[in-house]
Every structure is written in structure tokens, then in C-alpha cells.
Amino acid sequence: MALIPCKECGTLNSSEVEICLSCEYPVKGRPKTNWLKWLAVLLALIFVIPLALYTIGTVSTQTNVQPSSPPAK
Numbered sequence: 655m656a657l658i659p660c661k662e663c664g665t666l667n668s669s670e671v672e673i674c675l676s677c678e679y680p681v682k683g684r685p686k687t688n689w690l691k692w693l694a695v696l697l698a699l700i701f702v703i704p705l706a707l708y709t710i711g712t713v714s715t716q717t718n719v720q721p722s723s724p725p726a727k
Contacts, residue, residue, distance in 0.1 A: 657666040662679035672682050 656669045658669050660679055663677040665676040667674050669717040673680050684700055
């Protein structure tokens with residue numbers, strides 16, 4: 655078991671581990687792809703932005719409602 659430096663952060667890791675224990679960069683094999691992270695962000699934006707706009711629209715229409723009858727004197 656030898657210690658090898660991580661190519662990303664330089665932390666010494668065992669030669670038996672597959673990812674760096676500090677930054678999770680793959681020590682063996684090819685690096686992780688970032689497309690899954692970007693896909694998750696894109697899906698979150700697709701669902702969160704319309705939901706936020708709908709909520710804001712609903713709240714603003716409820717606050718602008720006027721009473722139907724005049725106040726009693």
C-alpha cells in the first residue's frame with residue numbers, strides 16, 4: 655500500500671482507494687462527469703421557477719382582494 659497524491663487537490667491517499675477522501679476526485683480510472691450535476695440543476699430550475707412564480711402570483715392576488723360590502727357605520 656503506497657500513498658499517492660491526488661491529481662486535483664494533492665492530498666495523499668492510499669493506492670487502494672478509488673476516490674480522494676478529501677475532494678472525491680477519482681484516483682483510479684477516468685474522472686466523474688459533471689453532466690449529472692448540470693442535469694439536476696436544470697431540472698430543479700425547470701420545476702422551481704414556475705412553482706415560485708405561481709406562488710407569488712397566488713399570494714399577490716389574495717392580498718389585492720377588496721371587501722364586497724362597505725364597512726358598517
